[in-house]
Amino acid sequence: MGMLDCAIVGGGPAGLNAALVLGRSRRNVVLFDDNRARNGVTREAHGFVTRDGIPPSEFRRIAHEELARYPTVRVKNTRVNDVRKTGSAIQLTAADGVVYQARKVILATGLKEDLPSVPGIRSFYGTSLFSCPYCDGWERKDEPLVVISESQHAFDMAKTVYAWSRDLILCTNGYFVVSREERKQLEAKNIRLYEQKIRELVGVDGQLRKVVFEDGTEERRTGGFVVSVWSYPTDFGRALGCELNEHGGIATGDFGKTSVEGVFAAGDVSNIVPAQLVVAAASGSRAAIGINSELIEEDF
Numbered sequence: 001m002g003m004l005d006c007a008i009v010g011g012g013p014a015g016l017n018a019a020l021v022l023g024r025s026r027r028n029v030v031l032f033d034d035n036r037a038r039n040g041v042t043r044e045a046h047g048f049v050t051r052d053g054i055p056p057s058e059f060r061r062i063a064h065e066e067l068a069r070y071p072t073v074r075v076k077n078t079r080v081n082d083v084r085k086t087g088s089a090i091q092l093t094a095a096d097g098v099v100y101q102a103r104k105v106i107l108a109t110g111l112k113e114d115l116p117s118v119p120g121i122r123s124f125y126g127t128s129l130f131s132c133p134y135c136d137g138w139e140r141k142d143e144p145l146v147v148i149s150e151s152q153h154a155f156d157m158a159k160t161v162y163a164w165s166r167d168l169i170l171c172t173n174g175y176f177v178v179s180r181e182e183r184k185q186l187e188a189k190n191i192r193l194y195e196q197k198i199r200e201l202v203g204v205d206g207q208l209r210k211v212v213f214e215d216g217t218e219e220r221r222t223g224g225f226v227v228s229v230w231s232y233p234t235d236f237g238r239a240l241g242c243e244l245n246e247h248g249g250i251a252t253g254d255f256g257k258t259s260v261e262g263v264f265a266a267g268d269v270s271n272i273v274p275a276q277l278v279v280a281a282a283s284g285s286r287a288a289i290g291i292n293s294e295l296i297e298e299d300f
């Protein structure tokens with residue numbers, strides 16, 4: 001295979017939208033994706049206008065159908081194991097051992113989250129426990145909700161979720177991360193604070209019913225929000241020598257350009273707040289336009 005105009009690593013909304021824009025720009029592109037999207041656990045994605053409530057798998061199906069219209073775009077359902085610079089080009093090694101050369105690369109590998117260490121929490125995540133009120137708050141409005149956070153973001157998350165439901169408890173699962181001033185504010189809003197460890201979450205089919213604490217106290221809750229710790233599934237940005245941002249993601253400037261020539265980043269890997277499908281898709285489009293402009297400058 002000859003030199004690609006662009007390789008895209010990651011086929012979430014960021015990578016998919018980048019592939020669409022580059023395909024429409026007649027660029028020779030390969031999109032690599034091992035299909036382990038962060039929102040794969042959830043049944044419905046919200047807040048993307050014209051697609052509000054769409055199942056994530058359906059979002060991808062439509063995107064792949066649209067990409068299939070553009071003959072210069074190929075999708076490889078494989079993991080990329082290595083990305084490095086060789087002179088002015090970029091070399092990618094896929095999990096099947098095939099090596100690709102590209103003039104530009106977009107890193108759109110998303111992020112990974114570690115949930116609070118509560119037994120069984122995974123079985124509720126994406127069905128009744130979520131991480132983003134903007135994504136899933138509406139469906140849970142006015143319900144008895146729990147916020148679970150082991151970090152200093154506990155208070156801020158409770159304050160935010162309060163805008164969707166005033167029947168709220170905040171659990172820090174054995175950590176002391178709420179200040180005296182924050183405690184007073186929680187009390188004023190009738191948000192009960194539990195600092196003891198959670199013994200178990202009880203529910204059926206991913207739908208939370210109650211939270212049971214170590215001392216046996218039980219709280220009936222039908223859903224809630226958690227604060228996770230974020231990390232990155234791949235280290236390509238660091239390995240390529242890209243400058244990182246304050247979250248440890250890849251720092252980008254205009255049009256998703258990183259500090260390394262020819263390397264662009266889009267989506268959650270470069271921008272965590274806000275982590276949204278529409279924001280990731282938009283940043284993929286920006287990176288694609290940035291790359292196409294560079295290719296035009298280089299070739300005209």
Ligand SMILES: Cc1cc2nc3c(=O)[nH]c(=O)nc-3n(C[C@H](O)[C@H](O)[C@H](O)COP(=O)(O)OP(=O)(O)OC[C@H]3O[C@@H](n4cnc5c(N)ncnc54)[C@H](O)[C@@H]3O)c2cc1C
Nearest residue numbers: 010012013014034036039046080110135267268275276277
């Ligand atoms: C439970 C949950 C619910 C959410 N709900 C919503 C919602 O309702 N609305 C909303 O707007 N947002 C929602 N989000 C956030 C949204 O899913 C993300 O912001 C968005 O998916 C980020 O897009 P991305 O393209 O950057 O990354 P991702 O969608 O995570 O895609 C990254 C892709 O890259 C692939 N990949 C990673 N490394 C490699 C590699 N080395 N080789 C090949 N492929 C690789 C992964 O397998 C994955 O498919 C939710 C997130 C979660 C966790």
